[in-house]
Amino acid sequence: MSAKHVNPTRMELTRLKKKLATATKGHKLLKDKRDELMRQFLTLVRENKALREKVEAGIREANQHFVLARAGMSQEALNVALMTPKQEVYLEAKTKNVMSVDIPVFEYSTRTPDPNDIYSYGFAFTSADLDGAVKRLADILPDMLRLAECEKSCQLMAAEIEKTRRRVNALEHVVIPETQENIRYITMKLDENERSSQTRLMKVKDMMLEEAHHYSSRYQD
Amino acid sequence: MYKIAVMGDQDSIYGFAALGLEPFSITDPKEAGRKLRELAEGGYAVIYITEALAAQIEQEIDRYAEAGLPAVILIPGASGNTGRGMMAVKKSVEQAVGSDIIFNGQ
Numbered sequence: 669m670s671a672k673h674v675n676p677t678r679m680e681l682t683r684l685k686k687k688l689a690t691a692t693k694g695h696k697l698l699k700d701k702r703d704e705l706m707r708q709f710l711t712l713v714r715e716n717k718a719l720r721e722k723v724e725a726g727i728r729e730a731n732q733h734f735v736l737a738r739a740g741m742s743q744e745a746l747n748v749a750l751m752t753p754k755q756e757v758y759l760e761a762k763t764k765n766v767m768s769v770d771i772p773v774f775e776y777s778t779r780t781p782d783p784n785d786i787y788s789y790g791f792a793f794t795s796a797d798l799d800g801a802v803k804r805l806a807d808i809l810p811d812m813l814r815l816a817e818c819e820k821s822c823q824l825m826a827a828e829i830e831k832t833r834r835r836v837n838a839l840e841h842v843v844i845p846e847t848q849e850n851i852r853y854i855t856m857k858l859d860e861n862e863r864s865s866q867t868r869l870m871k872v873k874d875m876m877l878e879e880a881h882h883y884s885s886r887y888q889d
Numbered sequence: 890m891y892k893i894a895v896m897g898d899q900d901s902i903y904g905f906a907a908l909g910l911e912p913f914s915i916t917d918p919k920e921a922g923r924k925l926r927e928l929a930e931g932g933y934a935v936i937y938i939t940e941a942l943a944a945q946i947e948q949e950i951d952r953y954a955e956a957g958l959p960a961v962i963l964i965p966g967a968s969g970n971t972g973r974g975m976m977a978v979k980k981s982v983e984q985a986v987g988s989d990i991i992f993n994g995q
Contacts, residue, residue, distance in 0.1 A: 709985050716978055717991060724965050724974065731967045734904055746903075756909040759891040761934045761958060770957060774934065778909065788907055802907045809908055812964075813893075816935040819978065820960035826981035827955045833987075 674850045676857035684854065688847045695839040702832045705767050709825045716822050719815040726808035733801035740795035749789035749798065755779060757809070769828045771821035774813050891958075894928050896921060897939030901966035910937070918945035925949050929959050939966035940973040 674680055738746060756779035763770040787802060878884065895905045899914040906912045913928070915921045921942055926949070928936055936959050943950055943963050953961045963974035975992075982991050 706985065710991075713978065713982055713985075713991055717975075720974055720978060724970055727965055728970060730904060731901070731965075734900075734967070738900075750903055750906045753906050753909055755907070757893055759893055759934050761891050763957070772934070772958060772960065801904055805904050806908055812937070812962075813935065816937075816960045816962045819962055820958075822978065822981045823954050824957075826985035829985040 674854060676854045676861075678858070681851065681854045681858070684847055684851050688844065688851065691839055691843050691847060695836060695844065698832055698836045698839065701767055702829060702836055705769070705825060705829050705832060708766060709822065709829060712818060712825065713822050716815070716818045719811055719818055723808055723811050723815050726804060726811065730801050730804040730808070733797045733804060737795045737798035737801055740797060745793060746798070749794050752788055754788045759813075766821075766825070767828075769821075769824050771824055772817055774817045776810075776813055891932055891934035893935045893937070894933045895937045895964075896924065896928075897937075897942050897964075897966055901939045901941075901964075901968070905937075915942065918942070922946045922949040925961070929953060934958050934960065936961050937964045938962070939964060940971045941966050941968060944971070944973060 674684075741749075758777050758779070760775040760777070762773045762775070764773050765771075787799060789798075791799070893910045895902045895910050895912045896915055898916050902912040902914060911933075913924055915924055921938075925936065925938075925946065938950070938961060940963050943961075950961050953959060963977060965971070965974065979989055979992050983989050
């Protein structure tokens with residue numbers, strides 16, 4: 669069944685045996701990697717789902733307040749109120765290596781430590797709903813950043829799992845059976861050669877004995 | 890030091906300005922694609938984008954799915970939640986596991 673032609677030589681046999689050992693070892697390692705990646709991915713994706721539900725609910729709530737704020741204030745006043753933000757968010761991105769996937773780890777810091785700096789406007793001319801909306805967004809911000817980290821990790825891990833799974837399958841269903849088949853073919857061929865030379869030698873021996881002693885003519889007498 | 894951007898229609902994103910995220914009010918898909926590329930190369934680690942806008946520039950976003958940074962994250966806009974963000978999570982489960990085992994077909 670071997671698709672490619674292999675030379676039935678001892679050298680080729682040794683080479684194939686080495687290849688089979690490497691492939692088997694690689695297959696085992698990759699399989700372990702896939703299983704571990706999958707385990708971590710599943711915990712992460714569950715967290716991702718929970719976070720996303722929370723963030724989406726939080727943003728929906730904030731948006732409801734924004735709509736109210738919009739209704740209670742003029743467009744200009746709203747724009748002016750949010751035109752010059754006092755607060756800034758800085759993000760520090762590191763990477764963590766999980767089973768050879770570099771997943772991001774975010775740490776954020778704000779420009780000022782005062783949590784009230786999210787209100788970039790005077791309270792005199794703005795609607796109270798705006799405060800509520802901004803507060804709700806500020807509350808959800810840590811979760812939003814965690815969501816970003818989590819979702820990105822999930823995407824990266826999903827890609828890596830897919831790649832690893834393909835490799836495992838290729839080794840399991842193509843490389844290893846093909847190598848085993850080739851090894852069997854060479855072994856059989858070599859055995860066959862050996863048997864054929866054995867019989868040839870026996871035959872030659874018979875012929876030489878016949879030559880020397882003339883058995884056949886002697887027994888005829 | 891990285892920054893955080895928020896892209897989408899004006900109504901959905903202006904609140905984020907108060908927190909110190911940078912809002913980019915865009916509704917045109919072509920413009921959005923260009924802006925996304927610009928932001929991705931301009932030191933933004935996280936780009937939040939409204940689901941409504943993301944639906945129009947899907948290809949641009951998919952390009953960043955398997956790259957390291959930035960993380961492009963969908964958020965619901967003022968007009969409501971379209972469920973696209975959850976779909977993205979579901980998609981990565983399907984990619985990894987082969988079938989959807991977390992959401993059970995919800």
